[in-house]
Amino acid sequence: MKKLVALMMALAMLLSVASVVAEDAITLKIAHIGPTTGAAALYGLATLHGAEVAAAEINEAGGKYKIELINEDDEHNVEKVINAYNAALDAGAQMILGTTTSKPCEAAGAQGYTDRVFFLTPSASSTAVIEDKDNVFQICFTDPNQGKASAQYIAEHKLGQKIAVIYNNADVYSTGIRDTFVPTAQELGLEIVSETTFTDETTDFTVQVADAQNAGAEIVFLPIYYTPASLILKTAADKAYKPIFFGVDGMDGILSVEGFDTSLAEGVMLLTPFVATSTDEKVVNFVTKYQAAYNEIPIQFAADAYDGIYILVAAAEKAGITSEMSAEEACDLLIAAIQEITVDGITGSMTWDETGAVTKTPMAATIVNGEYVFE
Amino acid sequence: MKLTKAKRNKLIYNIVTFALVIGAFLILQSMIANKTITRSLKGQLVPICCWIVMAVSLNLVIGISGELSLGHAGFMSVGAYTGAVVSGLLMHVYDIQDPTLRLVIAIVAGGLLAGIVGALIGIPVLRLRGDYLAIVTLAFGEIIRNLVNVLYIGTGDGRLYGSFLNKKLPEGITMLVDGAKGAVKIKPISTFTAGFILVLITLVVVLNLVNSRAGRAIKACRDNRIAAESMGVNVTKYKMMAFVTAAVLAGMAGALYGLNSSTVVPTQFTFNQSINVLVFVVLGGLGNVLGSVISATLLTILPEMLRAFADYRMLVYAVVLILVMIFTNNPTIRSFLNRLIAPFKRKETTGGDAQ
């Protein structure tokens, strides 16, 4: 009899708990904004997919929060991003995970500052994204920090004295890193012997590589994404030029380019917060789920967006966001909350201050036998 | 009798054009006042005005003057950058805080500089014909973009600083144009009313030009250069007139466009953007000003309305583009469609809806 009562009570409790969960599940409407078509689709699709994996995980777990993900395409265009942003708000978004790329994020963030809308950008990293706005927060390092950290790492580890820089002068990310790397390196007594540029449409890198080679550079610093980097590595191999190639977080992904001859990337060093081949339990979980869903190995953008969803949930919990709140009501609460939380994500442990910049530690990795090796 | 009929038709056409534009403006203004307008439509109003001006001005070059230009976005970028710099200068150096005054001066300056660039480019370019002219305008558009990409302008303690290729500016000044980062920290001051007025100015200028003595000369050069020349028409002068007018209007649209956003980047004014404007012009009908207005409006809104298709939307846009071109230009389909709408033709003289 006693047992039966206990069982009944347990059952009742279970039911009540279940019903509490069902009733209390708060729906967060999060809009992902990024380029899912056009030339930058690669990055926008990565952040979208990363966010989708996180949202599915949270919804399956059935906790206190349910995520409703809205996706708007901005085509990596400063005009279209405003349309995407407005469409997201029309669809009832409460907060924005985005935008993926820096320049659109600068424009949309400024609009959001006037309208009071909270932005957490997974991958926009220029300082202009957060400057003069209290509503935009980053998950990536800012570009100047990366430039500085890279120069310091090269100087501290005495990797070489003569440095060549090849950067994309039509790209904010690339010029942003270069603009602090060069002065910092010179301050630290390193010598910049060659500086050459390219643009988004460039396919031929022979001049840039030859310039570095002829100047006798021991290190080639590549503050660029992995797509042009893979072409530079190929060109250097063709010219029998073997310096140390030093990359930044945009370089991650080079090993998972389909068909890429990983021997070309042998010895490449990079500072990055995330690598897909890590054996960390959380990373493995993410990479497995991502691969199952999209049949691709996630790049750093995807990992940032995955963390982004969890950060937004953590901030929403701290701020006490409810399903009914509008974006405007949620904005200031989220701004206050995100500065109080610490999130242990797959891209590291993160905290934020009022500038909107993130604090986390980069890791230096070297590519050995087609795999990342951490020191 | 025949002449007066032609004149009357022209008058009706002009009245319909203005009535549609003003009507659309009034409806939208009342929607804004009632707050019945969606956010996303409201956000597109200024860009739509800019694209209308771009399309109408390009139509002046392509439809009316008969020269294929593939670098129109270049003039827009000149205007956008000038607008951003002038507005920043007025605010930081001359301490003019009134946004309307700044906007007006910026738009005028943008138009002027684009006009000067247009004249400089026009002198060599207009000597060429057909596809060669097209490729040279394309080349100029790309050169402008390339140069803007390495341009640095800033202000500090009441002075204007500028440098080219290398960023050699003193520390601590406010950057207005920062190379690849584009024009930065713009205070958005463009308004829908300003856009509307710019559209009206453009329509007045272009329609007047088309129906004037100069306009007839321009069209004569288009239809038969040699015949026009032998009748004593100065071909180069009239072609220049159309080209420079279009450049000025594009520059003004650019200034409005640039000051509508907090930032402008060189990559917004690529060859593809010129092509987009070209699509507006061709779909609206060569030489048809009202057509340009309508197609610029619809084609700016269309991709936004297709958002529901998500990733398929550019695909749908491409298919729509091809189908529309085939349906409006294939003689068989056209005559079939004409027969289809013939019974309704009488009622349908007011044209489409500009909304």
Added chain:
Amino acid sequence: MIFLDNLMNGLSLGSIYAIIALGYTMVYGIAKMLNFAHGDVIMVGAYIAFCGLQYWGLPPIVAILAAMVVCTVLGITIEGLAYRPLRQAASLAVLITAIGMSYLLQNVALMIWGANPKSFPRTFINSSILHIGGLNVSSATIYTILANVVIMIALTLFTAKTKMGKAMRCVSEDRGAAELMGINVNRTISVTFAIGSALAAIAGVLLCSSYPILQPTTGSMPGIKAFTAAVFGGIGSIPGAMLGGVLLGVIEIFGKAYISTELGDAIVFAVLIVVLLVKPSGLLGKPVREKV
């Protein structure tokens, strides 16, 4: 030495432009239209060859042939469905349709192959580096230049000697008169597109062998540059496309190497403008006499 190295790089880049420009100029000469989708046919060709090598494990030659077959079919289909209905329409209408087709191909490719870049596998074309008198030259360069010369000679012979080639020249000269002479204009234009697209497949493989990154937008910039090269050499002229392409490549490399990498493209376009002002119909183009 550095000069020779740059010259070699310029020739290598230029021969890629030239091979794409050949396709542009063929179609322009005969159909009198700027086929803006040509660059995207190149991209499709490269993807098919990629699939052949990477997924289906075909030998390189077979993969290239497969790409050529697919592109030929694609070219004929595009021409038949989109361009033929506009044969009598204004040239601008055809231009816009071609632009629409270019968007369509890019977006279909985005859907099929995704946005992530693929690295074009090593084949016999680009697997070795030759050392010629202290210069390092990729074998891809040699193959590209060879392919260019062979294709140029073959095309010149084809248009000069064969019946179809003569028909093409007739259509190019005067379409109406050609029709009166019993030449099937539609068939001739279809064959032109077939040849142009097959060349695009070869160009795609060579492009990606030299610059082994493959994305849905891979074809667009080389397409525009090659179009410029075709005009530079005199559009419609087969040797002109070859000359224009090679010169454009050399100028681009020299401009970047000796003036500034930042202004590389501006220099290329500036030279183009100067040439066209001096010789308005391109280097080897025939000046068109205006009839009154």
